[in-house]
Each structure stands twice: as structure tokens, then as C-alpha cells.
Amino acid sequence: MTLTETEWNGASPETGYAHWQTGSLKVLGAISFSHFLNDTIQSLIFAIYPLLKNNFALTFVQVGTISLVYQITASLLQPMVGFYTDRHPRPYSLAFGMGCTLCGLLVLAMAWNYDALLIAAAMVGMGSSVFHPESSRVARMASGGKYGFAQSIFQVGGNAGTAMGPLMAAWIIIPCGQHSILWFSFLAMLAIVVLINVGHWYGRRRTYKGGGSKGHQDAKSAFSRRTVTISLLILLALIFSKYFYLASITNYFTFYLMHRFHLPMQQAQYYLFTFLFAVATGTLIGGPIGDRIGRKKVIWLSILGAAPFTLALPYANLTWTGILAFAGGFTLASAFSAILVFAQELIPGKVGTISGLFFGLAFGMAGIGAAVLGKLADMYDIEFVYHICSYLPLLGVLAVFLPDIRLKKGIDD
Template sequence: MINDLVTTGIVPALLPMYRDAFSLSYTQTGFIVLFSYITSSVMQPLFGAWTDRKPKVWMLPFGVFLSVLGLALTGIAPSYGWVLFLIALSGLGSGAFHPEASRGTHYASGNAKGLAQAIFQVGGNAGQALGPLMIPLFLISTGRSGLLWFVLIGLIAFLLAARQVPWYRERLEDHGRKQQQMTGKNHWWGVFLLVCVIILRSWCQIGVSAFLPFFFLHQMNMSYGHAELLNFLFLGAGALGTFIGGAISDKIGMKQLLVGSMLFSIPFALLLPYAKGGYAWLILLLFGFFVLSSFAVTVVYMQRLLPRNIAMASGLAIGFGVGAGGIGATLMGYLTDLYGIMSIMSVISVLPIVASVLAFLLPSDRKAV
């Protein structure tokens, strides 16, 4: 929760604050998300492939602390360039943390892989949801320098993660021989399709969390605090959907859950550009619930498709999706500069449709290995 609070949660919500502080264009604000997400996403599969050979338990506490520290220091960054550097540093910490944390969840889950990963991901989604909420409750009062208080949160996260290191080291020793004796084969075509679905879902998420506040501010004449509360509603509903989706997937199967998640999100994505008043609350609630209900499922699905590379699978499912969101944010910022904020809402509307088609083409999770 703490890690994702400062990366995928609060960074998109801080874009208007960074934009005002350094007089940035929409494209430049998109680059802030890009630097955050690319460093975490590109590094996650690489860290995962590296640690599949020899796990690095120390990445748990040090990764999350670096993630928080980088974000906190942007509160005193003297220029836009320093913001990009520190945001990238924060993303690097997140990239180191996630593969080991996700593997630890895999070892602790027993036969309830979907439920366990859902519990793990709900922590992350809760952090994402709390990020926008921090703006009206905290940072509007303290200003950008108030981000320095997050250093204390980083120390708390370090201590919490460090407590898990002895248990994690024991589990690695217990599972080491079993992992070496695995006979399952990696299903690379399925991996490619699943990565595409994850990218499209990530673009939906980042499009809403990063650009919906601008849409409500400029198109609906809504207050900044009210717009961020709607953002919190979307991400909070996604956290609930993640937990319920993970639990259900253990019973109905991961592919069925993933396809259903994308299909049920389509009508609310199409209604998003026309969301007003009380309808905006309902549309964002249901859109967030359905589109993010497959978040934990895709991690377990990727692990099923890559049984010999559990950490790399986690890095692809979590990290690559996050990085794709950063690329999407940059493209959306560019489109906004050219065609206006309404164009982004139209782009988001069609993404779940394409994701649904690709999800249908995935191999059955019960036959993937």
C-alpha cells in the first residue's frame, strides 16, 4: 500500500501541482508519469529475471524505502529536471520491490493463488486510491514541500518489510528445490496476448487517474478537491474489484474472470465522456470496479503461463503494465495538447473493447502449463 501510494497513486494526482509549480505543458506533465512508470516497469521484469536465478531478499525493505524517498524529495526539487530524476529514482525502488514481494505472496498462498494475490494487490490498489485523496486532505494545505513528510512513511515501510525478511529467506530455502524440479513449459504466445490486455487496462487506469481531474476541472467547472474525490472513488472501487475478482477466479477460472472484467467495463467506459453530477459517481464506481477486478488475476495468470520464471512473470504482469501506463500518459498528454482533454475520454472509451477481444484469444488457464 505504501509503495503504490507514492508511485501509481499520488504521482498522477500531483500532476496539476507540478504543472503549476514549473509552468509545464500537458506533454511535460505526462513525462513525469512516464519517468515514474518506465523505471519501475522496465526494471521489474529485469529484476525478476535476475532474482529468479538468485533471490535478493534485501530488495523488500530497501526497494520500498527508495520508492518513497524519491517521491518525498520532489517536494524540494528546484527544477523540472530534478523532479524527473527523483521520480525515476522512486520508480527504480518500486521496480526492485515488486518481484520479490509478489514471489513472497506466491509462496505464502498455498492453493488459493487468486485470493492471496488479490490480498496483496488490494494493498497496492488501496495505495493508488489513497494517493488522490491525499491532495485535498493534506497537500493543498502544506503545499509541495509537505511531500517531505513521506520520508517518515518510508521508514515505517522499511521496518515493516524488514520484519518479513527472515520468514521469506526460510520460504526460499524450502521452495528452492521444488522450483528447480519444475517441468512446466513457458507459454510465450499466451504471455504476449496477456501483456497486450494488461497494457490496454493500464491505459484505462492511468487515463482516468491522471487526466480525469483535468477533464472535470476544465469541462465541468468542478473544484480540484471534488475532482480528486471522484478519482479516489474510481481507484477505491478498483481495489474492491481486485479483491472480489481474485477470490472468484479461484472458483470460475482466470480467463473467464478476465474476459468478464473487460466486457462488463465496456458500457461504463463508453458513458465516461458524458459523466455529470450524480451519474459521474455511479459511472466511475462501476467502471473502476469492473476494469480493475482482473488486476490480481493477471498476475497469477502470468505466473501460470511462465511457471519456470515466477519473479519475471510478476514483473511483467505488474511492472510492464505500470510502464505501459506511463507511455500511455505521455501519449495522452500529447493528444490533449493537440486536440483537447475530451479526446482522451474518447480514447479510454474504446480500450476495453479491444482488450475483451484479446482476452478471448488467451489459452485456458487450466491448460496453460
Template sequence: MELALKRKKQVGAKKELYSLGTSHFINDLMTTGIVPALLPLYKQAFNLTYTQAGVILLVSTIASSVMQPVFGFFTDKYPRSWFLPFSVLLTGLGLSATGYVNSYVWLLLAIAVSGIGSGIFHPEASRGAHLAAGNAKGAAQAIFQVGGNFGQAVGPLMIPLFLLATGVKGLGWFALFGLLGALLLMSIVPWYRESLENARLTKKKSSAGQRHILGLIGLTIVVTLRSWTHIGVAAYLPFFYLQQNISLAVADMYTFLFLGAGAVGTFIGGRYSDYISHKWLLFGSMFLTIPFAWLLPHSSGVYTTIILILFGFFVLSSFVITVVYGQMMLPNNIGLASGLMIGLAVGAGGIGATFLGWISDHFGVAFVFDLFVILPVIATIASLFLPSEKKLLGTEKEG
């Protein structure tokens, strides 16, 4: 019976889905992956304070994440297939420009341009993954989202691999990354255009699903708290270890381990989310994050490596679930739901990271890491109040 169930849960357009996942890798490598890791280089190049470095992350996340629901709301009404290749190209061009600007203001402007490209990409590409999913929504989102999270993980590796040697001027090469992503997405534009039309016709014939706004608000709060934890650790881990006289190259390797484990957690959690309760998987993810958030600042040596891997795995093992969960709560606005789950809530992490920069300036980076344990505790408690899938499906049947 279990095997029969698994056979029924099949992804539809696999080739297109893998293209979307690969482009997601390229896009997120150039935004949430590399921008936090670049903060020490930007700080040195422009003689910035921790707060000013945090503002760079704030601008990036507002443009790339907080604006996603706006783009998602617009494209729910007016989807545009050409947004896919254009968005990744814009992301790459904006990032490459940061290597050649000569002032902090122009740096922020270039970061904003790159972020806008990413903000356009995510709701549209997530809709594409939804259309390619067939009846395996969790598995499809796992393939799509793991590309982005793996891009986040690889981003910090760009620093020790070549940017430490080239300096910020080496960022010019990322224009080619953007071009590569655009060409990849151009190949699936005909399929995406046809799928959008089929979805429009199907929506006209089917009855409208009902929203669960209170559940969506609660889910957004949980994802925001998770994001504050995840992005905060990724952004300030290099600073934390630099203060312990550990080289930037080693600190970025630690960041890679944390983010790479998150990518694995994203895939495994999403792969099995079609068979496990979304609510309790989310609860378990947040609950199991707590001990590793507490242990991290008090660990050293090989224990640090183990703790970072487990911390990263558990904190993002619910990433796919929350996207699918949000789409269930807002069934007729897939772009908006995706923008809220991937964008607004994640973008709030960037805002939190800016505040953490202010705390670091006044109380030290080590103090910030002692605060990270509080966030998953609150998220764990909040997840208990979310509606179950049965309740959501029952509401839809009543509608």
C-alpha cells in the same frame, strides 16, 4: 463438496502476507497513487505543458513498472531478502525529494529514484506473496494486490487533505511513510529468507514446468490495454473536471472513487479466482468495462459517481487473475512473470498516458476520454484467444 473445496484453498503464512499487503499499500500510495494526482501541482509549480506533465508520469512508470521484469529476472536467479525493506525506503525518499528540487530535470531524477524503489519492491514482494499463499494462490494475491490498489486510491486524497495547503514542500513527510514500510518489512525478513531457501530446495527436487510464451504475450497485450485505460483515466480525470470549472479537491475525490472501486474489484475478483476460469473472468471484466468507459464523458451529477464506481470496479476486477495467470504461463520464473504482469504491462499504461498528454495538448482532454472506450473493446477481443487453465495444466503434465 463446495465447502470441502474451499477448506482446501487455504492461505499459508497469513501474518506475513498481511505485512506484504500493508507495505504494498504504502509503496503504491507513494508512486502510482499520488504521482498522477500530483501532476496539476507539478504543472503549476514548474510551469509545465501537458506533455511535460505526462513525461513525469512516463519517467515514474518506466522506473517503477517497465523495469520490473528486469529486477524480477535478476531476483529469480539471485533473490535478496533485504531488497524488501530497502525498496520501500527508497520509494519514500525519492518522492519526498521532489518537494525540494528547484528544476524540472531534478524533479524527473527524484521521480526516477522513487520509481526504482517501487520497481525493486514489486517482483520481490509478489514472490513473497506467492510463497505465503499455500494452495490459495488467487486469495493470497488478492490480499497482496488490494493493498497496492487501495494505496493507488488513497494517493489522490493526499492532495485535498494537506498538499493543497502545504504545496509540494509537504511531500517531505513521505520519507516517514517509506521508513514505516521498511520497518514493517524488516519484521518478516527472517521468514522470507527461510521461505526462499525452502523454495530453492523444492525446485531442485521437482520437475520443471513448461512455459507458454504465446499465451504470455497475449496476456501482456490485454493487461497493457487495461492499463492504458485505468492509468489514463486516473491521470487525466482531474484535468477533465478542472476544464469544467470543478475544483481540484472535488476532482481528486472522483479519482479516489474510481481507484477505490478498483481496489474493491481487485479483492473480489481475486478472492474468487481460485474457483472461476481465469480466461472467462478476464473476458467478463473487459467486456463489462466497455459501457462505462463510453458513458463517463457524457455523464454528470450523481450518474458520474455511479459510473466511475462501476467503471473502476470492472476494469480492475481481473487484476489478480492476470498475475496468477501469468505465473501459470511462466511457472519457473515467478519474479519475471510478476514483473511482466504488474510492471511491464502496467508501465506501458504510463507510456500511453504520456501519449495522451500530447493528444490533450493538441485536441483537448475531452477528446481523450472519448478514446478510452476503444481500448477495452480490443482487450475483450484479445482475451478470447488466450489459453485456458486446463490447457496450461495439461501442458505442464506433459512436461
């Protein structure tokens, strides 16, 4: 699957690119498939909220707290995992993280009270905290210099998995009950097998490249510290905008549709799937376009461009609600790959740390958003939540202040 060190160092650019197209592209496919399995499992938590709310007589605040525990567990640990693995790469940590997710899934299936639900959410969050920064590093290693494309392929696997959650809930869990979640443990086991093989490739690749990443840690940014700091703050604000809005859809869209349009639970799940499918599709497009026209333009157009759709959604009928949710999800989703690669290029040599920070912040914002929006839904109503959140994409105007980063082509560093 990989070249020896001598073959790699002596290869021409054409040979190196051909190598990427064969062996490394397979690894990119494997890590994207693992992301699909991982996020399919994780999205089940959100997709079965109506079932859990009925089974355990939960309030919206309690529903939001489940998300908060999951997201905060993931967000707090991810930067630390990324920081550590920048210095001490652990090729098989991916399989370990998936093992944590498997344990959380088993607890969720057998949960007997609200506290058990929180434990399950924390275990799944722990698995996510290990999986995302290291798998993002593998995607960059297997990119062949096409960093935006590689991150999009990696991300689309996760978003496609997230989109599958509502369908799996509608087809299997809601009709068969909470214990049917046990069937999805086989997905986690399959992912562990795939990730062990990815770990083999990761370990061999480190050996061929000299066994470490110290040279990359010493890399310097092309921008001043002030520019880097301001740019990171802008990117973090955009992450807040994107993931607070996504939290309103992922956690409460089914409740919104059931409340406003009196849809049955299963039909509401199909609308949620439509939105999440749009997110997956938009993610696939954002990275390659960023490679071609520049990531700043993609970030700006993606987040600010979603505003017309989000602003109109609270006033739409059922048909237009579905259309606007699809359009808004598609537009908004194309930003994350561009944001992540933009940040990695701002601070070169810190792939794990940057990936952990941005994935962690994304999870953290989603968790805080779920809890805050749940409180607002209890205090007022679920429609009020969508009126407030509709303004969040307007923060996309901040992207105009980001510096221009010229893409440097080449085989993976």
C-alpha cells in the same frame, strides 16, 4: 511464525493449511500493508499533478513525461529484477527498494525545477522495480495454494494505497504546499521496518524449503510453446488495454472534471479517489473468484465487461460520470490478479520473471499512455482523450482465445 523443515515436510494437509492460516497469513497481511504504504507514496506523484503544473508552469506533455519517466524506470527494471531473483533470491531487497522510494520522496518534496521532478520520479520508479516482483513472490509463497486470493490481497493493498493519494493530496499537500510531502517520509520508514521483518520470514522459509528454487525453475508448462506464446501475447494486449485506460483516469481525470464541469481542484480529487477506491475493491474480488470459477472467465468478463461503462462516460453529466467511473474501475480492476496468476501457471517456476514482466509492462503502458494522452490533450483537448480511450476495453474479447487452466489445489509450492 514458520514451521521447521521437519515439521513442514511431515505435516498433514490440514496441519499445513492451519499453518498457512496463522504464520503465513500474517506475512500476506504484512506484504499487503507494505504495498499499501508503497503505493500511497507513489500515488502522491499523480495526485499532485495540478499543483506541480501550477508551481512549475508545466504543459500536459511535461506532466505526462513525469509519469513516463516513473513508469519506464519501473517497467524496464522489473523484468530484470524478477529474472535475477528467480536465480538469486534476495530476502532484504524489498527493504532496499523502499529505501529508493524514500529517497525519491525527499527529492520530490524539495524539488526546485522540472529536472528535479524527473529525478524524483525516476528514483520512485526504481524503488517500485524492486518492490513489486519480489513482493509478488512473497505473496505466492504465503498463499497456501490459494494463488488468486493471495495476489488479490497483495494487490488490494497497493490499490487502496493508490486511492489514498488523492485524499492525502486534497487534505494535506494542496493546502500546505509541496514541502508538506516530507511528512510522508514516515510512511516509507514504517514500510522499511515491516519489510525487514518480511525479509526475515522470507530467508527462513528458503532455508526450510532447501535454500533455493532450482526445482521450480525446471518445471515444465502443461501447454505447447506455441500455445504459451499466443497466450502471453493475448495477456500482454489485455494489459495494454487495461493500463492505457487507467492512465487516462489516474493522470488526467482531475483535469477532465475541472475542464468539463468546472470543479475546484480539491473536489476533483474526491472523484478521483472514488474511482481508485472502486479499483481497490474490484481487485480484492477478482482473485478469489478466479480461484473458484477459473481465471479465463474473470479476465474476459472483467475487461470486456468494463466497455459499457467506459463508452458511456464521455457523454454523462457530473453525477453519472462519478457512477460510471466507479463501475468501470470496479469491473476493470478485477482482471490483474487473474492475469498474473494465469501467466504464472502458463510458465511454472518463473514467478519472479513473470511478475516482473507483467508489473513492468503495466507500469510501462501506464507511462507511455500518460505521455501519449498528454500530447493528445495538448493537441486537441482533454475531452477528446476520453472519447478515444473509451474503446480500449473492447480488446477484452481476445480473452476468449486463452486456453483453460484447471486450478490445482494445494499448499504453497
